[in-house]
Amino acid sequence: MKKIGKNDEIIHFFKDLSKTNKHKDYVITDDLEVLKLANTYHLEIPYLLITEIEYKENTLQLIENLKQQAKECYEISLSTYETLQTKENHAGILAAIQIPKYSLNDLGDFIIVLDRLEIPGNIGTIYRTLDACGATGVILVDSISKPHNPKLTASARGTNLILPTVSMSYQEAQSFLQQNNYTIYLGEPELGLDYQSHHYNGKIALVFGNERYGIQEDWYNHPHQKVFIPMQGNNNSLNVGVATSIIVYEAAMQRNFKKK
Numbered sequence: 001m002k003k004i005g006k007n008d009e010i011i012h013f014f015k016d017l018s019k020t021n022k023h024k025d026y027v028i029t030d031d032l033e034v035l036k037l038a039n040t041y042h043l044e045i046p047y048l049l050i051t052e053i054e055y056k057e058n059t060l061q062l063i064e065n066l067k068q069q070a071k072e073c074y075e076i077s078l079s080t081y082e083t084l085q086t087k088e089n090h091a092g093i094l095a096a097i098q099i100p101k102y103s104l105n106d107l108g109d110f111i112i113v114l115d116r117l118e119i120p121g122n123i124g125t126i127y128r129t130l131d132a133c134g135a136t137g138v139i140l141v142d143s144i145s146k147p148h149n150p151k152l153t154a155s156a157r158g159t160n161l162i163l164p165t166v167s168m169s170y171q172e173a174q175s176f177l178q179q180n181n182y183t184i185y186l187g188e189p190e191l192g193l194d195y196q197s198h199h200y201n202g203k204i205a206l207v208f209g210n211e212r213y214g215i216q217e218d219w220y221n222h223p224h225q226k227v228f229i230p231m232q233g234n235n236n237s238l239n240v241g242v243a244t245s246i247i248v249y250e251a252a253m254q255r256n257f258k259k260k
Contacts, residue, residue: 192226
């Protein structure tokens, strides 16, 4: 395996991945769980960097698998690695993963629409919930936080790379959902029916809005259902990641129960 130094063009590529928008089709990760997922789902790995530290036996096996999977693999010093690492409790392995490209046909009948979300941690939390409850696809509408943000992938534990996701404008999303006869549910602080009173059957799209401004107003000018979470206390809304998890789990429980 070739050893490269801090001035190599591959190192500059990794720095660009974490700090710029030059390479929007890739994401950088040194999270062991994400790397395991990339291996399990055979995601494309253009570059893999290995350090000179001593690895545990199970990590060595993962490294061997990733080396077979990666197009190019290099060894770097620990000091070079530390200039690139994205988290303190790192695995000592760094990969550039190509973000899979999905089409509208991949989204399925249980879609979550994230409208202009901007905090990567919120989006990552939502992806982990969607993976856990069997959602079939995600539409990122006019997303402020970009899919290649490494913080998003870290908080999602890589599930954002395996759950079919398509980015588009509001107009494109609204047109797609209407033309394909999805029932649209708008997450609301207090309007409509509470989340347990709806019946989430058939082709559905659950829409959740920006952390500060909520859902774009034009959603209300088209056929939709409003859904809210009853609350006690002084606040009138929950964190978008928490609210999405509650409503999506209710929808998933109903849909899974009806299948049995």
